[in-house]
Amino acid sequence: MFKQWWLQYKLKRLIKNSKLAALKAHYQYLLTHLHQPISDIKLLALDIEMTGLNHKKDQMVSIGVIPIINAEIQPQFAQYKLMKIEGSVGQSAVIHGILDKDLANALPLEEVLQWLFEQCKDKVLVAHHAQLDLQFLRQSLSSSGAHSFALLGIDTLIIEKEREQRKHPVLKTGSLRLNACRERYNLPIYNAHNALTDALACAELLLAQLNKMGGLDNITLVQLLTKR
Amino acid sequence: MDNSELQPIIDFMRKLAPFDSLPEQGIKQCCQALTIAYYSKQQKLVPVDSNAPQLYIVRSGAFEVTTEQGDLIDRVGEGQYFGFSGLLSGEKVVNQIHILEDGLVYHLPAKMFDELRANSQSFDRFFNQAFAKRLRNQGTLQHDNISTARITHIMSRDLTTITADASIHQAALLMSKKRLSSLVVVDQEKLCGILTDRDLRNRVLAKGLNGDLLVGQIMTKDPVIIEPNVLMFEAMLKMSENNIHHLPVVHVGRPVGIITSTDLIRSQSSQPLLLIGQIERQNSLEALIKVSQKIPDLLHNLISSDAKAIEIGRILTSVTDSLTRRLIVLKQEQLGPAPMGFCWLAFGSQGRQDQMAGSDQDNALILERDTTAAEKDYFKQLSESVCSALNECGFPFCPGNIMAQNPQWQLTLQQWQQQFSSWVKTPQPSALLNATIFFDMRGIFGDLTLLNTLQSSVLKNTKGNDIFIAALSKNALQSTPPLGFFRSFVIERDGSEVKGIDLKHKGNALINDIVRIYALAAGINEVNTTKRLESLMAKSKIDKDIAMSLLDAWEFIAHKRLINQGQQFNNNEPVSNYILPDSLSSLVRHQLKDAFKVIHEAQGTVRLKFLRQF
Secondary structure (H helix, E strand, O other): OHHHHHHHHHHHHHHHHOOOHHHHHHHHHHHHHOOOEHHHOOEEEEEEEEOOOOOOOOOEEEEEEEEEEOOEEOHHHOEEEEEOOOOOOHHHHHHHOOOHHHHHHOEOHHHHHHHHHHHHHHOEEEEOOHHHHHHHHHHHHHHOOOOOOOOEEEEHHHHHHHHHHHHOOOOOOOOOOHHHHHHHOOOOOOOOOOHHHHHHHHHHHHHHHHHHOOOOOOOEHHHHEEEO | OOOOOOHHHHHHHHOOOOHHHOOHHHHHHHHHHOEEEEEOHHHOEOOOOOOOOEEEEEOOOEEEEEOOOOOEEEEEOOOOEEOHHHHHHOOOOOOEEEEEEOEEEEEEEHHHHHHHHHHOHHHHHHHOOOHHHHHHHHHHHHHHHOHHHEHHHOOEOOOOEEEOOOEHHHHHHHHHHHOOOEEEEEEOOEEEEEEEHHHHHHHHHOOOOOOOOEHHHHOEEOOOOEOOOOEHHHHHHHHHHHOOOEEEEEEOOEEEEEEEHHHHHHOOOOHHHHHHHHHHHOOOHHHHHHHHOOHHHHHHHHHHOOOOHHHHHHHHHHHHHHHHHHHHHHHHHHHOOOOOOEEEEEOHHHHHOOOOOOOOOOEEEEEOOOOOHHHHHHHHHHHHHHHHHHHHOOOOOOOOOOOOOOHHHEEEHHHHHHHHHHHHHOOOHHHHHOOHHHHOOEEEEEOHHHHHHHHHHHHHHHOOOHHHHHHHHHHHOOOOOOOEEEOOEEEOOOOOEEOOEEOHHHHHHHHHHHHHHHHHHHOOOOOOHHHHHHHHHHOOOOOHHHHHHHHHHHHHHHHHHHHHHHHHHHOOOOOOOEEOHHHOOHHHHHHHHHHHHHHHHHHHHHHHHHOOOO
């Protein structure tokens, strides 16, 4: 009850203060759909590859998104973007496989942010370990002068953590990693660390989790939304 | 690379039959068009919208397709499909999809599915419900591969013909001018004879006749001919059996070419005949054992030349026949001529001419009359010698002791007739179960009229004999083909899972059983399953669609058996009919499943027609 009240209040304030029209629309979508079942809501699974894990000093390199509409993942609307960075990808190339030369034709950060928020005007963000991705997005929003705003989304890691903790209070290290989670739902293992593949992997995981939790028709957005 | 490609989906689809036959662009289009859903056991059933059919591709998990009444139709796992029957037929989906294990499923919209079928023949063929058509197409593809072994490719197409009213002088001039050893004689484009060098020598010159005679007086009328699309081996066999060197190739009455022994030798593909020739030249058991050690190599070569299974069966059986004959002749050289007429019979696979690797021997003797002690001893020595020699040549003793050396199966014609009528007139299903192979009999050596007399009296008793046919049907329906494959298991019709499948007993043997019932009911004297089916069709004693589907299914399963045996041979494993699902590609799994379905349906027809069970 408290969460509902708080979310409504928070979203109304965000709508009021937000200067970016697309972002305003996004908050409005969340607010009007808070009590809708997930099957009626459009979702956008995303994953971001970065030069490191510190949102204060590291930069985003690539982003992949894939929508879930009518409870089905839609590969035809999947998109992938590379972002211009300052300096070099450095050692992070080992993880995401993107080299400095791949970024030669990358888009400026502002352009990607604009594209992304245009995408989620009528969608809810979903990510695995959403905290990290949303923090990076929030950081770049504020550094591009658009003020710092809270971003809300569905986090498959938090969902998994809550589900697993009900079974065993102490979780093993690594048991919440994307592939470890997927294995529990009989989902195939993909080669990780491509932003688009990970976005797909996250979308599939969410569908699996929600099906296990009683079905997409029986869970509302407010039950899943977490703030970062 | 387009950055928005979803590599994991593309990687999966690329390996999946029939998508694997699509061009790269087509696969990408599919991956773009599909949507992904997850189904959990808690939901029990996959919600299927009958107004919007789509193809369901299982990415993970397991599902079961049943009828509304709950009868199991299929069980599918990763890389298998459901929902396509509605797409193909346009009928409303009534089957239910039960979720056995949670999993991810790709949905391919009907529009994309139809587009792929329209653009790709192999895609369409794969999903086409008319499995007969699908297997048939598969058959024609194989044909092309083995073209080199067929006579169409070595026969002379530049056919020189002459009419019967020409003089032999004109014929000789033509032959000499064109450097030919023979001429085909035609009457209004139809073949009416052949004139060869040998005819001119033996029938004209040697007799002092002159060149004014007409071709029609000298030629061989109605010569032995051959169809265009047969294996070279069969052309060789025909030449050697008839002691001739020229075979007109005739297609629907019209000569289309000629083939000579020289053409065949030149084609270098005479291995089976060479082997038979070698067998006929050997004068000792030791030498015959040595020659028969080449049979596995022959089989292996035939498999790798991708000959049809039915032809391989015929070739291997011809080798066994020659070996048997040669062994009898050699023993008779020792024992002296037989004291009476007799016929050496072969039953089972040798009888049906569909022997493959590891076949055991099933044989017997028909004797002209009762034997004295001395005569009995003659046949004892002969049969024991031949049976044990066959054993040493790689045809193991029959475990059921159905062998010529068993006194129980050295019977006079009359005793055989009594034996058969005890099976036919008072059929006991259990006794009949072991007797079915006797109904696939063929004479190998000796007085074939004994066999023919026996066979026609047997068929007279079986034809239209409802009680006997019902007993036979009851036996044949005791074993059923599997339903299909699920992961690394074979699923039986009752839903149980087994590790592997015996393609002989759960496949070809079931078809042989079905076809035998039809043939005995109709009094048809062929014993080879294909020939029985052809004869049944010609006499309209079987539904043509069923017969064609059974022919295709028989060939397809037998072919897989042979390929499996070829692999076992290569890996130095014991050769068997046993196949593990893991060794099959997804396409072959689908096709085998269709072949099993054909058998299942034909068994249903037998139940209806001969057991009157509805």
